[in-house]
Amino acid sequence: MFVRLVASALVALSFGCAAESPEDLAAHEEGEARPLHARVLVERTAEAGSVRTNVSAKFFQVGGKELELADRFIGFGPALPAEGECVAMTALDGVLRKPSADFAVDLLDVGDVVLSLPNVDSQTLLAARAFPDVGEIVSGVFYTSPNAELGLPAPGRYKLEAGCFDLQSPHARSQCRGTTLGDGLAIEAIAPSPPNNAGLDTANSIKRGSDLKVRWDVDRSTPAIQSTIYVDFIAERSYRCSFADEGAAVLPSEITLDAGARELVTVVVHRLSHQQLRDEGEQPFEATVLFDLSESFELFAE
Secondary structure (H helix, E strand, O other): OEOEEOOOOOOOOOOOOOOOOHHHHHHHHOOOOOOEEEEEEEEEEEEOOEEEEEEEEEEEOOOHHHHHHHHHHOOOOOOOOOOOEEEEHHHOOOOOOOOOOOOOEEEOOOOEEEEEEHHHOEEEEOEEEEOOOEOOOEEEEEEEOOOOOOOOOOOEEEEEEEEOOEOOEOOOOOOOOOOOOOOOEEEEEEEOOOOOOOEEOOOOEEOOOOOEEEEOOOOOOOOOOOOEEEEEEEOOOOEEEEEEOOOEEEEOHHHHHOOOOOOEEEEEEEEEEEEEEEEOOOOOEEEEEEEEEEEEEEEEEO
């Protein structure tokens, strides 16, 4: 797949819901609970023979019309160009629209958050941490894996439970600090395979000003899960490109021309997959689980 280079484009990956209807707003004003939103990010990075991982989870309640903005303020999901385009990294920051005066995202303390990997009979208690204040707009607690060496299978099935747990008896719940969840909640999702064997069809060097063909293994383990590929070209001037997940793509010559002579360039191939869940029960909630799995390699620009 060939792509075109654009001066600026898109600016954020968002999975927000549509604006609330007048009926929804009226119901909330009458005291009905706003849906609980969960955002789970699973990252797995392979480079130079080592693998680093991270899992983070955030829980909050906002109106539907503010959901996209909330996702951006809490930093959920990478900024991406449209499929088939490349943009300079500096153009991806974008400008957040000014929220209303009363807009705020309070990241909720939901008690214990436990990550289970049923395929490997593993459980991990995520650590609760204070979220850095963002202009007095975002505050509260988020959850993250205890270290970057946590073994995360890919492909694999993941289950995240929030509430109150005894890890010695994981199905037993008890009262715990400040949780808003009642009986708790459970989120399940399936990770695709990483973009294994990412690299070039030729030697690990490129001629500046020439197209760069990048390849990776297509995911055949989870065909029902749709994924996107994005590629970071990290050099003196860095770019990001977005592609369909077809096993190969071409970065345009304008990108490689910007690399310095004999510069060591890092290319990172990401497979990005998101899955959404929704529960309209007594405590309605919707969750988005985002898998960002990557593999990198280096090359010289000549």
